[in-house]
Amino acid sequence: MRNYLFRRFLQMLVLLVFVTGLIYFVLNLFPGGPFDFLAFSSDPRDADPKAIERLEALLGLNKPWYERYFTWLLGVLRGDFGVSWVMAVGIPVGDLLQQRIGNTLTLTLLATAVSLVLGLVIGIWSAVKQYSLSDNVATAFSFAGQSMPTFWLGLMLIIVFAVRLKWLPAGDIYTPGKADDLGDRIVHLILPVAVLSLIQIALWSRFMRSSMLEVLRQDFLRTARAKGVAERLVLGKHALRNALIPMITIVGLDIPTIFSGAVVTESIFNWPGMGKLYLDSVLRHDIPVSMGVLAVLAFLVIVSNLLADVLYAVADPRIRYD
């Protein structure tokens, strides 16, 4: 196992350098530059082509892309992701990421926890009581949930709960001025977490159900029942542990989305997270910010893949790496 991990770690480093280099190259292929908006005005005071050159030179944009990439890479190794060009002029990219990651994590970790618990419970219940009324309701609900666009669901919930009933706020992370009020923050979390979870629950309960059904048909369960093991233990200890194995892979591969956030949900609920940050930075040619977000995401995707593989080996003694 140790050799395996070491090899994977080396691969990870090589992959990261390759991926970030490729992304940097592609970002620089985009037409235009961060200061092209200066040519939008017919007012000679605003539209000075020499201003574009001057400002780009101050950012070092007159150097070729590979030179700038290596400067960036060396900076990252020292922990310095550079400074934002246009989105938050002069602010270190690391600061921007820190602010946004916290927001995204709160939302997505909570949504994942809620989805996991409810998804597993509903999935198991559905499998155990296959084809009963509650199973059909759960199935219908999961079809509805998977077909429902996040955008529509979010807006519907806002209309119902924030505009008509006025029970909950229509977005933001907290009411301005109440940054430290925990109750206020929790109230603001309810709707976005609901939107994210409802759709995840729909998906995961289906997976859990089918995984559970497969296990329930196995002979070793029939043996356990014949030996007189209580049904609770048959399900909870023997069936569940085996049904969870495919779920580990699925949840493990979903971990990157936990960090990239749900761009759509963040947009509707005005949640300042990583997804929105990335979208804005690409549209506005803020390469340091784009690279910062992408580098963090690339790292997380690679690490979470590794984690999922390791957990799989832990959960299933039949799997061994060397």
Added chain:
Amino acid sequence: MRATSTRFGALAIVLAVIAAACGTSTTPPASAAPAAGASAPAASAPAAVKLKDTIVIGMSQEPDTLFTPIGSMQVATNVRVVLSQGLTERDDQNVYQPRLAEQTPTLENGGAKLTKTADGKDQLTVTYKIRKGAKFSNGDPVTSDDVKYSWELYLNKDVPIVSRTTATYYDTIQTPDPSTVVVVYKPGQLDPLYFSFCCTIVPRKVYSAVEPAKLKETAALVRTPTFAGPYKVKEWAAGSSITVEANPDFWLGVPKTKTIIFKFITDTNTLLAQLRSGQVDIATNDGITLDQIPELDKLAAETNMKPNYIAAQVWEHIDFNLRDPKDQSKPHPILQDKKVREALMRGIDREAITKQILFGKVSPINSFIFGNNWAKAADSDITVYKYDPEAAKKLLDDAGWKPGADGTREKGGAKLELKLGTTAGNKMREQTTQVMANQLKAIGVKINLDLMPSTKWFATRGEGPLSAGTFDLGLYAWVQGDDPQTFIYNCEQIPTKENNFSGQNYPGYCNKDFDAAMKVANEKLLRTERQGPYLTAQKIWATDLPVMPLYQRLNIDVANKNLKNFKSTPTNTPAMFNSWEWELPAN
């Protein structure tokens, strides 16, 4: 059996959500009134109306910085204007009001003088007197030395100041005493906006404490700047909001509202929802789009929120590429013929478009100077091309373009087929281009729509179709400055490979008489001397038709109708320009 119960279950769930959301489509005004904010005013005693402490403004983006000289966003200017008032500031009528200065200096009132130097060049000198009691947010008085320092900061090559053109016009700034500023322009440099000081004013003591190259990275200077104005920054909650509080030392009077909060709400639907629920009192014009007008009408009927529609100082138009997209040294094979351009212009029904897609809130324009600009030519003075598809067809026949078998006209084996390029993701442009393509199809012109992201469309240095000259027809907008002075149709502004594609004359229009008239109009100072030449230039331009002028853009903002002294503006001057006068009665 089981499948149907599943389907029924799914249908039931979806219907339940829809039913809850739709409910009754009109709610009685009382129950829909915003939670915090004035509801229908009861009979209140005229004296001592209690005012709300806090006004919340919803903007579409987070500012890139509050030290606006190094930034570029409209939303940053929205906030800057409540933090910093300069020597003079533009109001909603496009008049420059004296703020830090006691009086707006003009040639007429003697505040500005025009003299001749020894070698016969004109030289402008402008004198400002700073008001007594004008203070920065840290309590220090505003002195002429601070004004001079601010100008020097703009010219410092290590500070990434975005627009410093006006600062380069000045030769020196003299400070004979702490409250008098004398700006001396370079000889021969005339500036029609001489009464608008180049630079945002900052205190020397605070800003010279760091070296210029490090200025943009010093949070205390750019995120919570020290300015002289009605409010000062209390807190910038990154990603969420900026809170500003009233400056009790504001020299024009203590602001009537204690706190203003600027919230960043990127999704327009969310912005509307927050307006409805009363979480936001004002929505600025950067956040509201045209396609929401029906929603806004409902909003006005059901709540206290009132939408304001103002024709902006931004004009939509279609450029004709007068040069061959494949070889810019040659004229365009189809569009170089004025008859064809006139036919295209007459084939488009601008009136109908403004009525249907723009809800009748703007009218077509006929010149590159428009709206309530003092230099605008009257329609009776220039050639106006009205919608006339029959005349358009005749013009095309005369030009040799005969209808082909499939309806598209042909001449010498070539089809009358043109690419209409514009930016993607803009609802209004998507709709108007469809309509125009249909209208032109009716006169035998085939239009191929070419929508692309704005970063590609506007890319400079030949990287985009406009600057490279590879388009046929281009639909986009120009922002017009305060003053009609512009060089975008001058011969030397045509972007070519030789000049590294710099220049904004994308149609490739060159008319020496036009250039001559514009030179006089752009370089004189008195309106009486400029109006005639601008009229001549507009006559020539309208006759040559290098560009199809369409209509002004619509600025829409929404504000609580009980908010007193709120004025929407057609320019880049935000509606926050007189923030200290706002009064919003509390319930």
